[in-house]
Amino acid sequence: MGYAQGPDVSPPQDPVAFVGQRLQTAKPLRQVMRYVFPDHWSFLLGEAALYSFVVLVATGVFLGFFYTPSTTEVTWTGPYAPLSGESLSQAYASVLDLSFTVPAGLLMRQTHHWAANLFLVAITLHLLRIFYTAAFRKPRELNYFVGVTLLGLAILEGYAGYSLLDDLLSGMGLAIGYGTALSIPGVGGALGSLIWDGPFPGGDDFLSRLFVVHVFILPAIIAGLIAAHLAMIVRPHHTQFRGPGRRERNVVGSPLWPAYALRSLGFFAAVAAILVLLGAFVQINPIWQWGPFDPWVGENGAQPDWYLGWLIGALRLMPNWEIHAFGATVAPNPFFGGILFPGLVFGVLYAAPWLDRRLWSRDERVHHLLDRPRDNPRRTAFATAFVTLVVVVLFAGSADRLFLATSSSYELLVWVFRALVFVAPVVAWVVARRVCLRLRREDAHPLRGVDGQVVQRAASGGFETLGSARNGGPSDRQPDGTPKTSTGQASRPKAD
Amino acid sequence: MRARLTRLLLLFGLARGAARARNEPGEHDDGIDPRRRDVPASPGNELLVAVLLAVGGLLLVAFGVLVAVEASTQLLGGLLGAGLAALAAALIVAGKGVVVQETSVQERISGDSPEAVQRTEDELASGIEGVSRRRLLLGAAGVTGTGALVAAAVPFTAIGPSPEALLGSPWRAGTALVDEQHAAIRADELEVGSFLTAFPRGADMRELGSPVVVVRADPAELRLPAGRAEWAPEGIMAFSKICTHAGCAVSLYRYPVDERLSSGPALVCPCHYSTFDVRRGARVIFGPAGRPLPQLPLRIAADNTLVAGGPLSGSVGPAWWGTRRGRT
Numbered sequence: 001m002g003y004a005q006g007p008d009v010s011p012p013q014d015p016v017a018f019v020g021q022r023l024q025t026a027k028p029l030r031q032v033m034r035y036v037f038p039d040h041w042s043f044l045l046g047e048a049a050l051y052s053f054v055v056l057v058a059t060g061v062f063l064g065f066f067y068t069p070s071t072t073e074v075t076w077t078g079p080y081a082p083l084s085g086e087s088l089s090q091a092y093a094s095v096l097d098l099s100f101t102v103p104a105g106l107l108m109r110q111t112h113h114w115a116a117n118l119f120l121v122a123i124t125l126h127l128l129r130i131f132y133t134a135a136f137r138k139p140r141e142l143n144y145f146v147g148v149t150l151l152g153l154a155i156l157e158g159y160a161g162y163s164l165l166d167d168l169l170s171g172m173g174l175a176i177g178y179g180t181a182l183s184i185p186g187v188g189g190a191l192g193s194l195i196w197d198g199p200f201p202g203g204d205d206f207l208s209r210l211f212v213v214h215v216f217i218l219p220a221i222i223a224g225l226i227a228a229h230l231a232m233i234v235r236p237h238h239t240q241f242r243g244p245g246r247r248e249r250n251v252v253g254s255p256l257w258p259a260y261a262l263r264s265l266g267f268f269a270a271v272a273a274i275l276v277l278l279g280a281f282v283q284i285n286p287i288w289q290w291g292p293f294d295p296w297v298g299e300n301g302a303q304p305d306w307y308l309g310w311l312i313g314a315l316r317l318m319p320n321w322e323i324h325a326f327g328a329t330v331a332p333n334p335f336f337g338g339i340l341f342p343g344l345v346f347g348v349l350y351a352a353p354w355l356d357r358r359l360w361s362r363d364e365r366v367h368h369l370l371d372r373p374r375d376n377p378r379r380t381a382f383a384t385a386f387v388t389l390v391v392v393v394l395f396a397g398s399a400d401r402l403f404l405a406t407s408s409s410y411e412l413l414v415w416v417f418r419a420l421v422f423v424a425p426v427v428a429w430v431v432a433r434r435v436c437l438r439l440r441r442e443d444a445h446p447l448r449g450v451d452g453q454v455v456q457r458a459a460s461g462g463f464e465t466l467g468s469a470r471n472g473g474p475s476d477r478q479p480d481g482t483p484k485t486s487t488g489q490a491s492r493p494k495a496d
Numbered sequence: 497m498r499a500r501l502t503r504l505l506l507l508f509g510l511a512r513g514a515a516r517a518r519n520e521p522g523e524h525d526d527g528i529d530p531r532r533r534d535v536p537a538s539p540g541n542e543l544l545v546a547v548l549l550a551v552g553g554l555l556l557v558a559f560g561v562l563v564a565v566e567a568s569t570q571l572l573g574g575l576l577g578a579g580l581a582a583l584a585a586a587l588i589v590a591g592k593g594v595v596v597q598e599t600s601v602q603e604r605i606s607g608d609s610p611e612a613v614q615r616t617e618d619e620l621a622s623g624i625e626g627v628s629r630r631r632l633l634l635g636a637a638g639v640t641g642t643g644a645l646v647a648a649a650v651p652f653t654a655i656g657p658s659p660e661a662l663l664g665s666p667w668r669a670g671t672a673l674v675d676e677q678h679a680a681i682r683a684d685e686l687e688v689g690s691f692l693t694a695f696p697r698g699a700d701m702r703e704l705g706s707p708v709v710v711v712r713a714d715p716a717e718l719r720l721p722a723g724r725a726e727w728a729p730e731g732i733m734a735f736s737k738i739c740t741h742a743g744c745a746v747s748l749y750r751y752p753v754d755e756r757l758s759s760g761p762a763l764v765c766p767c768h769y770s771t772f773d774v775r776r777g778a779r780v781i782f783g784p785a786g787r788p789l790p791q792l793p794l795r796i797a798a799d800n801t802l803v804a805g806g807p808l809s810g811s812v813g814p815a816w817w818g819t820r821r822g823r824t
Binding site for chain 1: 531786813815
């Protein structure tokens with residue numbers, strides 16, 4: 001088939017025709033513009049993660065121009081008196097220069113760090129939304145795995161990022177990372193020496209390797225997986241909540257063009273604005289206060305970024321068990337908190353679609369309509385217990401700060417946390433299950449109260465309001481809790 | 497070509513019609529058509545968007561100018577953030593109050609039909625028609641693949657040295673203890689409760705096997721393991737400063753003792769609070785560390801300075817496969 005003939009046009013005059021005559025893009029463009037996005041506030045969480053990543057790349061490129069990945073000692077002379085004249089590594093000195101002398105350097109660095117935190121917050125909340133509403137069910141399992149992988153890579157990327165600075169905080173974090181790498185049964189010693197170019201604190205090449213990992217390898221993989229994550233949602237479309245006209249077979253919402261595109265770009269600008277304002281006004285990681293790292297220096301009260309706290313917590317809570325056999329240390333202690341625990345957490349996340357088929361939804365059908373958390377108390381109770389476990393361990397990571405704040409015995413605090421690890425998830429399970437059952441019985445919104453009113457249609461054809469659904473009105477759920485219909489939100493007066 | 501297209505379209509339409517008639521289990525058609533299309537036609541909103549865009553542009557230009565004159569982080573970030581916020585407001589007002597507001601409905605795809613999958617699998621299979629020794633070829637390809645993996649992995653072993661280097665420590669019998677400024681450490685300068693960091697004279701201070709903590713306790717209270725009676729002259733002891741849990745510096749010394757909170761003088765690692773009882777040879781009394789800190793035998797030289805009486809009692813730092821339990 002030859003190229004379609006049409007009047008020749010110039011790009012500014014008619015870009016659609018100009019590109020279309022060459023690449024046949026008019027139809028795909030129209031399809032893209034008509035692509036429908038369901039509207040729900042929780043669908044913005046993934047977008048917040050995406051836009052944080054864009055801010056990370058933009059600010060990161062700027063930072064990359066000024067950072068020197070070298071442990072060579074130099075005498076730093078800069079405007080910060082307590083460190084001026086000190087012998088520091090080039091890496092640390094370059095970040096101090098960036099912070100104190102490069103125009104907008106500190107702004108970019110703090111914005112970058114805030115963006116990393118928001119990136120992880122948004123991914124985590126997005127994952128919780130997916131989990132609680134069971135959006136990971138068929139046909140979206142593959143995309144869900146991409147998303148869980150992105151979470152793991154984002155944690156690694158954040159860790160690699162603040163480890164580059166070579167201040168005391170990053171050095172202590174790297175020591176723990178080294179200890180954890182060494183604890184992998186069998187290969188740990190070789191792996192640790194391989195990554196660090198020798199025993200900790202590592203050879204001259206270590207920082208350049210970490211730099212390449214942080215600015216190229218991991219971002220490239222993350223960007224590729226984000227692209228796959230978006231591409232893989234195009235064909236099955238987004239899920240949607242139940243509502244008027246919403247069915248398993250359709251998707252109801254705003255077309256991309258123009259309102260959705262404008263709102264989403266506005267959201268991007270809002271995310272960027274919040275991150276820049278945080279970077280301007282809220283100090284984060286004041287590296288000059290930590291001072292340089294040496295292996296024999298440590299500091300009380302050092303805390304990692306929040307998304308690593310659960311790993312520190314697991315390392316802290318573990319009793320001092322190790323497994324010895326054949327004269328070897330088969331499982332050194334950090335293995336349990338640093339490898340096994342995150343392995344189990346991610347194992348559960350990856351297994352969720354199968355767990356759902358066996359234990360929660362108990363079917364293998366395609367699901368495009370989302371569950372509300374209450375719709376499946378089994379799943380919601382499990383998710384709540386699971387989240388509670390990780391959050392307890394996360395807070396245990398700050399046990400040293402709590403210890404100083406409460407001036408109780410540190411040992412007592414750790415024992416309390418060890419007990420909570422077992423007790424809190426059970427309590428969370430029971431509470432979540434009861435809340436679900438009650439919400440289902442009353443068909444109330446947890447925050448707004450009862451949705452909707454009971455309306456009776458008279459024989460004459462008129463409608464009569466009988467009262468709110470709470471007062472014994474008919475529920476749109478079957479006795480066993482499965483949704484009876486997809487109605488119920490047609491008219492939603494906001495009760496109190 | 498055109499005939500085939502028509503047939504395809506017809507099939508597609510039939511399939512869609514059939515699909516529409518079928519309801520998913522547990523749902524029925526509520527008969528509600530959610531489609532709507534509103535044209536806001538609001539000149540007021542258009543003006544607001546124009547003002548917000550202009551304000552945002554001015555703020556961003558101001559940011560650009562002030563970067564050149566090296567203004568403060570707060571001023572720069574405030575301008576850039578405010579500019580972006582104005583842009584965000586403009587876009588959101590435009591998206592919600594200027595352009596067409598539409599709720600539309602799209603049908604979803606239903607995934608591959610079994611027939612489509614079968615046709616593709618047949619297509620795949622048809623390409624190897626007549627190939628009889630499939631297993632042999634697969635096996636041979638496996639050999640090549642394994643070889644390629646090995647070939648790809650071998651260069652990576654060049655990145656790191658052998659883990660045997662993890663076992664090294666510069667301490668030998670007779671090595672003098674020096675402080676961070678390379679000055680010798682005198683025994684008579686240490687009081688009970690003292691706590692300082694020492695290094696082997698002339699060695700690399702950053703090597704994990706180098707730094708030790710030196711503490712002094714009342715000799716009468718010592719309960720050192722068997723065979724270490726001579727290691728603590730006048731109650732002065734030295735232990736590796738690198739935590740046997742995850743490799744942080746054991747930089748806290750709990751002394752003097754608060755009887756309400758703790759049982760005795762102890763070294764504490766700030767990373768995960770592994771706690772080592774100095775009076776019992778740095779035995780772990782709390783926290784996750786799996787073995788004691790290696791002890792350095794000490795003796796006091798004729799000039800009253802501290803020297804090592806032998807090598808460290810075990811391997812330094814976080815445990816790995818090659819860490820021997822008996823050598824703690």
